[in-house]
Amino acid sequence: MTALIGVGVGLGVASGPVARMADPLPAPADETSTRTAEEERQRAHEALEAVARELERRGEHAGGTAQEVLEAQAMMAEDPSLAEEIDGRIAAGKTAERAVHDAFAAFQETLTAMGGYLGERAADLGDVAQRVLARLTGVAAPGVPDPGHPFVLVARDLSPADTALLDLDQVLAVVTSEGGPTSHTAILAREKSIVAVVGAAQAGELADGQTVIVDAAAGAVTADPTPEQLAEAAERAQRRRAAASAPLAPGALKDGTTVPLLANLGKPDGAAAARALGAEGVGLFRTEFLFLNSAQAPSVAEQQTAYETLLSGFAGCKVVVRVLDAGADKPLAFLTDDTEENPALGLRGIRVLRAREQVLRDQLTALAQADAATTARGEGADLWVMAPMVATVEETTYFTALARELGIRTVGVMVEVPACALLADRILSVADFASIGTNDLTQYTLAADRLLGSVASFQDPWHPAVLRLVQEVGAAGRDSGKPVGICGEAAADPLLAVVLVGLGATSLSMAPSALADVRASLAAHDTDDARRIAAAALAADDAVSARAAARAAASPTATV
Numbered sequence: 001m002t003a004l005i006g007v008g009v010g011l012g013v014a015s016g017p018v019a020r021m022a023d024p025l026p027a028p029a030d031e032t033s034t035r036t037a038e039e040e041r042q043r044a045h046e047a048l049e050a051v052a053r054e055l056e057r058r059g060e061h062a063g064g065t066a067q068e069v070l071e072a073q074a075m076m077a078e079d080p081s082l083a084e085e086i087d088g089r090i091a092a093g094k095t096a097e098r099a100v101h102d103a104f105a106a107f108q109e110t111l112t113a114m115g116g117y118l119g120e121r122a123a124d125l126g127d128v129a130q131r132v133l134a135r136l137t138g139v140a141a142p143g144v145p146d147p148g149h150p151f152v153l154v155a156r157d158l159s160p161a162d163t164a165l166l167d168l169d170q171v172l173a174v175v176t177s178e179g180g181p182t183s184h185t186a187i188l189a190r191e192k193s194i195v196a197v198v199g200a201a202q203a204g205e206l207a208d209g210q211t212v213i214v215d216a217a218a219g220a221v222t223a224d225p226t227p228e229q230l231a232e233a234a235e236r237a238q239r240r241r242a243a244a245s246a247p248l249a250p251g252a253l254k255d256g257t258t259v260p261l262l263a264n265l266g267k268p269d270g271a272a273a274a275r276a277l278g279a280e281g282v283g284l285f286r287t288e289f290l291f292l293n294s295a296q297a298p299s300v301a302e303q304q305t306a307y308e309t310l311l312s313g314f315a316g317c318k319v320v321v322r323v324l325d326a327g328a329d330k331p332l333a334f335l336t337d338d339t340e341e342n343p344a345l346g347l348r349g350i351r352v353l354r355a356r357e358q359v360l361r362d363q364l365t366a367l368a369q370a371d372a373a374t375t376a377r378g379e380g381a382d383l384w385v386m387a388p389m390v391a392t393v394e395e396t397t398y399f400t401a402l403a404r405e406l407g408i409r410t411v412g413v414m415v416e417v418p419a420c421a422l423l424a425d426r427i428l429s430v431a432d433f434a435s436i437g438t439n440d441l442t443q444y445t446l447a448a449d450r451l452l453g454s455v456a457s458f459q460d461p462w463h464p465a466v467l468r469l470v471q472e473v474g475a476a477g478r479d480s481g482k483p484v485g486i487c488g489e490a491a492a493d494p495l496l497a498v499v500l501v502g503l504g505a506t507s508l509s510m511a512p513s514a515l516a517d518v519r520a521s522l523a524a525h526d527t528d529d530a531r532r533i534a535a536a537a538l539a540a541d542d543a544v545s546a547r548a549a550a551r552a553a554a555s556p557t558a559t560v
């Protein structure tokens, strides 16, 4: 069998025997109930309630992001509109089992049709349905197998409840045939540093006991590998362990050129964990994650509290906060218009904030007040604020003027739209800094929806067209003497990180779990290496050859 291709989470590699997760419970028979409607209703409600409590218990045990996810699932089990839907079906003569199955399926369909972040929550709802059905039929909920030895877990998709409680001494890696890079399996695997490849459509062909290599960096799963392939994977895993336990030093190239390594965060209380992994500050704080579930624009006071926690957690460090980036993959009920046909090209990012300027004014005010309050307490950070999805010089002028008027000292823009990269020299004559969001920059350069599996192969920041745009921004930064950071996923790829620095990036920001690999990779190359490796990638015709050319140019210098 050739390698199965999916989306790698993180950069790890692991190998071992496959253990498959049991298939989901079959759909209950569609027969008329022999119980009274009231009996069926009580059975359904008891099962929903028991599952909600069980999910909450698992959440308390797991803590962290897992707890939030499990609590959200518990709320799904207790959703009144779902209960109403179930009651209606029972009243029409269905069994509790069938009513639960059908009602959840209808809700799942609605979520899937919404696509994006909400679409990926459909799997979470499906997991709740399975648990309720298992409870009703008196069987164990489908879950993680226990073959009695360490194994590579292969599943269609993992529920948050399963991912949260994985025994990391037993689970060597995770492979799923469904789920994308923003599925909960991916998010939690990243947080727990589990080697994972998600969305590998052919994973269903893997058999129990079959040996596989799971290579997250390559997004590939190799079945029945040769002894040489196994030895190479073991060696790479060992190098990563050594890099992870190396002393925490600031990011720098081999010749001492500093490249600050910063964290991408979505919650204000992630400071301690990020700093423990060597984050020198925050390169991207995604404020919209604070308000994904809000029906109304958050108040200034509510925001100020969150920003104070963030800033004091990084006292003395640089903290780059992005104002709300609503739209497309990050819809916010109080800002985005969900009837747009093409939200990725719609009123999103800075455009929607401008259309609703009071929301932007409130956010900038909250940030300035949090900055002043933490500074007054001697816990201040160096606050930089940037706008997402900027496409024109005029938008840059608008945003920088407003932010400065409201008391923000350092104001920049994200470069995510090709127009912004191509005019970076003029943009940087207005803004104090630029931060390149390679996720969206790749999406817009290659015209490929970043959440759509069918065009996932286009979503590759190694593409030389993307690298040329980064080079354009890097040159503008050098000429103007202004900082150019990278805060998209590209910065977390150790070899690409070297290329980005060779193209002029002055700092890199990433999920904290990627910091150790990137730190080690930078330390293995000097400035001339970085420029040479970048030139090799730029000269390629496509993403695959750019990666290969960079690898060849980087050897024999070791990369992680």
Ligand code: PEP
Pocket (backbone or CB within 6 Å): 284, 286, 325, 416, 436, 437, 438, 439, 440, 441, 487, 488, 489
């Ligand atoms: C990006 O687009 O690269 C980025 C960092 O922003 P987000 O992933 O939040 O859109």
Ligand code: MG
Pocket (backbone or CB within 6 Å): 388, 416, 437, 439, 440
């Ligand atoms: Mg973006």
